[in-house]
Amino acid sequence: MGRRILVTGGSRGIGRAVAEDLRCRWSDCEVLTPPRSELDLLDEVSIRSFLAELEPVDGLVNAAGINILGKLNELDDATIEQMMTTNLIAPLKLIQAVAEGMKRRGGGRIVTFSSIWGVRSREYRTLYSMTKFGVCGMTRALARELGPAGILINCIAPGFVLTEMTRKNVPEEEREKLCAEIPLRRMAEPEEIARSVAFLLSLENTYITGQTIVIDGGFTA
Template sequence: MTQRVALVTGASRGIGKAIAEQLGKDGARLLVPSRKEMDLLSNRSIDTYIDALTEPVDILINDAGINRVEDFASYPDRDLEETLQTNLISPIRLTRGLIPGMLRRKYGRIVNVSSIWSIISKPGRLPYSVTKSGLNAFTRSLAVEVAPYNILVNAVAPGYVNTELTRQNNTEQDLDNIRKTIPMQRLAEPEEIARLVSFLCSEENTYLTGQCLLIDGGYTCQ
């Protein structure tokens, strides 16, 4: 990936941080905007960040996401709006801002970080599941539109990953029980997700596009 510029959202911690570190090792030049530099809750902030870019972005990783677990019947408006904006609207807007440059240069690799909850669901995760299913649809739709321009668009759908987000929504006891339900008997480490993303946005990937790859230790196969 030498000479390629990669923009990774959500790179301050967790999966996004591991992806940025992996792409850095692969030789990409990194753009890792903090929330202060580009707040995904604000479309104006996204547009301002795109307008201020001085270098072409070849690789885009839409990683940032939130998961507020609450019953649907009493799901607060604010959480609903913030989940839709962060997980679905912001990746679409950011990608729309960067795609014209990729079309001009006839090169691009885009990876959206989805979730197993885009395919299956669990109580309390309705808005999250809606946004991640939407992200899969966005991935497929964009992939077919831009494929003639050598732009490959994929999604990865992790299961349970050892990050702050997982610990925010599950107690230690929950995690012990969850481990027993995963065929691999453990959570994924962020670096394991990062290695898959690295392949998808490398020049080794020449034909795989429009897919949502589940990486969940076999969880959804049961």
């Protein structure tokens, strides 16, 4: 029987590429990609009922996320809560839930998603940076706590990846200028992020934990 891995955000973008990569790579692996109708990270009841039915997993990838840009005076309570819940609080709840099963099974692998805006920042990304710096902190603290139980947890911090999120937040006319600032002169394809996620999830990863792996074509170098 292969491993069972839960991937959030599997409907599109990076999460979908991660799920496709894992299914291709490990044919005996069960990759769970619940649609929002089964797991809505903004809905406490949905999270609880999804977790109540979830069988123990060997791996978790918290890829779902949102990025609502805004000037300081535009950040209303609803947006603050939406960003904090989707990007930070719900991922923590999923880790809380799956870690117990992983401990009982002797270990596991968890991958969280930060961003280059969780390592440095840029104007109008206040909420995004709050949550993504938070994800890095959460990952480090949990690596220390869960390491003795054989659970390795790492954070991926992508630069600019060609997904709906980037298409929405980086207008086409700005993309060429931006690519000129990236040493590799292009944005990433989701599949390029997925390959690193697969390694961190694999049993070949025996000693990397608590790290933020920046994958940005050299942008922050």
